[in-house]
Amino acid sequence: MAVQRLRIEVADSVLADLNERLASYRPVPNDDTQDWKAGMSPLYLNELLQYWKSGFDWRAQEARINHFQHFRASLKGVNVHFIHQRGQGNKPLPIVLTHGFPDSFLRFSKLIPLLTNPPDPADAFDVVVPSLPGYAFSDPILDRGGTFGIADLWNQLMTRELGYSRYGAHGGDWGSTITEHLGRNHPNALAGIHLTDVPFWHVFSKPHDLSAAEEHYFDKNQQWQMQEGAYAMIQGARPQTLADGLNDSPAGLAAWLVEKFQRWSDCGGDVETRFSKDELLSNVMLYWATETIGSSFLPYYDFVNAGGGRWMIEIAKQLIGSSRVPAGFAIFPKDISQPPREWAARFFDVRRWSQMPRGGHFAAFEEPELLAQEIRAFFRPLRLQN
Amino acid sequence: MTIPGARRIRVGIIGANPDRGGAAQAHIPALKSYAAGRSAVRAGCRRPVVRLRCGGQLFSMPPIPYSLHIDQPMLDDLYLRLRRARLPRDLGIGWEHGTKRSFLRELLEHWEERFDWRAQEAHLNELPQFIWEDLHFVHQRSGLPGAVPLVLLHGWPDSCFRYQKVIPRFAEMREGVSFHVIAPTLPGFPLSPAKHHSNRETARHIWRLLTQELGYDRFVVSGGDGGSVVGQILALDHPQSVSLLHLTDIGWHATMNLDPKQVSWSEKHFLEHSKKSFMKDGPYAMLQSTRPRDLAPAFNDSPVALASWILDRFHSWSDRGFTRDELLTNITLYWVTQAIGSSIWSYYAESRSPSLTNQEYVEPPVAMALFPKDAGGVPPRKLAERTLNVQRRSKLPQGSHFGALEEPELYVQDVIDAVKELQVIH
Numbered sequence: 001m002a003v004q005r006l007r008i009e010v011a012d013s014v015l016a017d018l019n020e021r022l023a024s025y026r027p028v029p030n031d032d033t034q035d036w037k038a039g040m041s042p043l044y045l046n047e048l049l050q051y052w053k054s055g056f057d058w059r060a061q062e063a064r065i066n067h068f069q070h071f072r073a074s075l076k077g078v079n080v081h082f083i084h085q086r087g088q089g090n091k092p093l094p095i096v097l098t099h100g101f102p103d104s105f106l107r108f109s110k111l112i113p114l115l116t117n118p119p120d121p122a123d124a125f126d127v128v129v130p131s132l133p134g135y136a137f138s139d140p141i142l143d144r145g146g147t148f149g150i151a152d153l154w155n156q157l158m159t160r161e162l163g164y165s166r167y168g169a170h171g172g173d174w175g176s177t178i179t180e181h182l183g184r185n186h187p188n189a190l191a192g193i194h195l196t197d198v199p200f201w202h203v204f205s206k207p208h209d210l211s212a213a214e215e216h217y218f219d220k221n222q223q224w225q226m227q228e229g230a231y232a233m234i235q236g237a238r239p240q241t242l243a244d245g246l247n248d249s250p251a252g253l254a255a256w257l258v259e260k261f262q263r264w265s266d267c268g269g270d271v272e273t274r275f276s277k278d279e280l281l282s283n284v285m286l287y288w289a290t291e292t293i294g295s296s297f298l299p300y301y302d303f304v305n306a307g308g309g310r311w312m313i314e315i316a317k318q319l320i321g322s323s324r325v326p327a328g329f330a331i332f333p334k335d336i337s338q339p340p341r342e343w344a345a346r347f348f349d350v351r352r353w354s355q356m357p358r359g360g361h362f363a364a365f366e367e368p369e370l371l372a373q374e375i376r377a378f379f380r381p382l383r384l385q386n
Numbered sequence: 387m388t389i390p391g392a393r394r395i396r397v398g399i400i401g402a403n404p405d406r407g408g409a410a411q412a413h414i415p416a417l418k419s420y421a422a423g424r425s426a427v428r429a430g431c432r433r434p435v436v437r438l439r440c441g442g443q444l445f446s447m448p449p450i451p452y453s454l455h456i457d458q459p460m461l462d463d464l465y466l467r468l469r470r471a472r473l474p475r476d477l478g479i480g481w482e483h484g485t486k487r488s489f490l491r492e493l494l495e496h497w498e499e500r501f502d503w504r505a506q507e508a509h510l511n512e513l514p515q516f517i518w519e520d521l522h523f524v525h526q527r528s529g530l531p532g533a534v535p536l537v538l539l540h541g542w543p544d545s546c547f548r549y550q551k552v553i554p555r556f557a558e559m560r561e562g563v564s565f566h567v568i569a570p571t572l573p574g575f576p577l578s579p580a581k582h583h584s585n586r587e588t589a590r591h592i593w594r595l596l597t598q599e600l601g602y603d604r605f606v607v608s609g610g611d612g613g614s615v616v617g618q619i620l621a622l623d624h625p626q627s628v629s630l631l632h633l634t635d636i637g638w639h640a641t642m643n644l645d646p647k648q649v650s651w652s653e654k655h656f657l658e659h660s661k662k663s664f665m666k667d668g669p670y671a672m673l674q675s676t677r678p679r680d681l682a683p684a685f686n687d688s689p690v691a692l693a694s695w696i697l698d699r700f701h702s703w704s705d706r707g708f709t710r711d712e713l714l715t716n717i718t719l720y721w722v723t724q725a726i727g728s729s730i731w732s733y734y735a736e737s738r739s740p741s742l743t744n745q746e747y748v749e750p751p752v753a754m755a756l757f758p759k760d761a762g763g764v765p766p767r768k769l770a771e772r773t774l775n776v777q778r779r780s781k782l783p784q785g786s787h788f789g790a791l792e793e794p795e796l797y798v799q800d801v802i803d804a805v806k807e808l809q810v811i812h
Contacts, residue, residue, distance in 0.1 A: 252684020
């Protein structure tokens, strides 16, 4: 299958069914508090659901989403959805942006125009934003360990399908892992990789020669795992059980996803300082309408269940692959982990390291302008080798 | 409504109204039936909180008899939701990593089409139930002289009906022993509505019920899971009142913060095994301990969500297993009482402020009844002895976490054997 145009259009029957469910939402009794301590704020959830039911206009959001050019391509038998926006000027550098959980391609909706139409046309990018397999309009890879193959699909998309021989890549959350894999598997095609975090799974093995800052990072990570990381453990260990429930209750799905936007963003506690209800719900809608919450857990499942052989291969690829690709990092202060530069330098050829003044886990959405400047600056010297 | 000769009295009714979901206030019929000495309060699954406010003063009333009856609209609403169940793509990973699709589908079909809630309700109502304050409990007196008071404490995710098969057997005279059984549903669990209880508060509440309301001053306590912890707190706080503590597990606190240099080989082996099984099976507990409010909205809004989550636990923690009706009776109880949110809150409360640590030692005699497939495996004697005065330890041939439901005969016999062997005299 060649690349095909795609229009996002959720069926009327899905919306009618959703409305019925929202209308019959049965809230947890006697739990009327605003606070977010033990998870989703019950009162904020009520407010959000009220808006979902009576104020939210999905068709209007869908129209906005369709302003982007959407496509679908079959890559090694997996149908992958992606946005492809051409940059201005003569020589835009192609770049693939990869999202994570619990977001979607919408993570980059504000960043895309800043990269395609920068103030200086010499900074322009051709932007490709795929949905991860199992997310939104991309098919899942149901084979075990499929997550480790996503980068190969991306490379096929960029080179064979879209005809780019050399490109950049950017990502955060799962997107940073996939971007690192791109560097590992296809170092010669990559102009550089730009990340907003050091892929989390590097902490699975702890070296003996940690600096004080790295020790601190490990301690913080451990703390985070215990206090905040249960979502990842359950998504890895019991993905089906959790998905059964979240796929049947829009309220449950919203609680599960939106809480993370509050927790992981630089919102000072008020999620709406960073995301409007329309933005939060549009993202939830992508999971709801496509029934992909379960398949969105597959990367967690694959990583929890990866065996020793897999990790050996990955380490080998790191040595010959990603450690040779120029890497840039923008670390946002409210992101869920704050790695020191020397930690990144163990795995990457760090060419740019920026501690950002504000922003959180969803930097592309929270601080698109700051992130765009970083991405432009990082790739500027790397374009010349074109 | 006004009672002649009295000031206006209001009785709070705990609501399980499908529209509101909150506590509703209703007037007096419950009180009337209480005053008339009637045996049943048929107020749907709403049931009175028997705490009267009269002229600004709070009175606690004696327990009133209770019979379970769920309003039809609540059941109709449940069937509506079951009919529109929207199962996600089967990830094809089976019980190893979640509730197996084929099993869930069959169970949901059974729930919608064949499960007879009214029959189950009638069956549960064969047990004499009462309400006192916000506690629901079964209280079955033996009628035989010299009967021993026996308190049965359940855990999560079930209710006092974990003991529905064993309660009638305990009242019979067997080998010269019979029991008065008191089986409370812990606060926050189905039919004992309560917000945000810790195990310590639960133990205090049950203590007041046992001693002040029911007049027992000495009893045997048997418990598992959360019930094991509550039982241990009762024994710690009132050692003179607990003649025997019969436990199916030692409680999670007993395995925490052990000095690795102090543990024996068998303890080390057990701790490693339970850590490994925790990685696979424990994330549910981590989540309930840290983010109960991320989960509760789905569980209270979707019977599919509730069923899959509870089934996963029952599957992990069973040996021979349960009938569909047994599984669904428990799940339906959580659904109609909307207790799932408050029940998982107990994990959060305990993780913030543990009711017990392994620095405390339980003095009253303890009998361990260890079911081989219980969560985490069978703890070695040495480990149990660190926090418990273990006088007897039996390894049962089969059974698991819900031993009293799965292997009722083994369970009853073990309690009787323990009482006889340790010469519990009342």
